[in-house]
Amino acid sequence: MTPAIYGILFVILAPVFGGLLAGVDRIVSARMQGRVGPPLLQPFYDLGKLFQKQARQVNPVVEPLLLAHVGFMAVTGAMLLGGTDLIFVAFVFALAALFLVLAAGSVDSPYSFAGAERELIVLLASEPFFILMMAAICKVTGASTYAGVLASPELVAVQLPGVLLAFLLVATIKLRKSPFDISISHHPHQELVSGLTTDMSGRLLAYVELTHWYESALLCAFMVLLFNWSIPLGLLVFAIAYALEVLVDNSTSRAKWQLVLRSTWVATLLFSGGNVLALFLLGR
């Protein structure tokens, strides 16, 4: 199959993967709290309901922005698997995330606006890492596309253990898990009400949820990049990492934005940067 077909398959199948992952997440979280939890397909029921419900348009610009948010996130995955340059993928990934900030910032709700400001902060914390990660992967494997990295004989995670550590930390932001879920949360009664999504209802909220599923699938694809020897290995490590994220989510309270920014920048500079510097000094 040509890479373009993989790209198209991502656009179609990533929501299924992300939705199922969200379903497993909710069941595992419930079991950790001594509850039975919802059915596995609950996230799909929720999405279906949101599409059936009235969407209150607080500002007419919100819907196009959210559609761009979904679209660009799907395109990011399609480009990644379709064989686009990895660093370019990291930039489009950041662009997709930015549309949510614009949508949430364009309404009058102070909660939504504060959520948008915090989302900008977490973007500032996470996006430089992804660019550095992609650059490091390209340097180590000598390839610049997804298929090229998978074909490389070097196991990326062995060469870049610091990047893997930082990835686990930054993934907490992207998966919207506590303690780094400062702009939006899947749990009710946070101090920002629903943060970014406070003024979004009906299908508008469904777009945000759908994008999150694409984002989860993208992170899984990034993990496969780090464990490039085989796709099942990458999926297995992603499953373990996700279980750890759920555990951390259930056992920590939300951090302040200063801690989020500092810890991710320290991880990016110290772990990833140090890792790349060490490889450079070793002459690899």
Place this chain on the structure above:
Amino acid sequence: MSFFSRSPWILHYDGSSCNGCDIEVLACLTPLYDVERFGVVNTGNPKHADILLVTGSVNERNVDIIQNLYRQMPDPKVVVAVGACACSGGIFARAYNIQGGIDKVVPVDVYVPGCAARPESIIDGVVQGIAALEEKRKKTA
């Protein structure tokens, strides 16, 4: 196919309740009753909610708040009045600042009696609320 019966999201508002019913509402979320099994989510946001669950009666200060929350909820939506106070004003009905039950200010679809209402009857009320939600969806669709 309708997804409302599988995914009712609830907004809980405490009027002038003694907190007895509120504790029972929260008990529904605990491991013993675990309403998330049925897809129920306790949202803190009227714009995400399908069911407005009100405990306690209406007083002079919360009239606007209840109406505001109701207006902010997207259609279809239902109101479930939980407990004697939310149904009729209850033991506080004749107090100087009390207007009465929730139906004085917003249309109520389901009345759940009890002082305090038991978690079983609250869940039962929500199930009847879902049926009302389904009716309203059919009318608007």
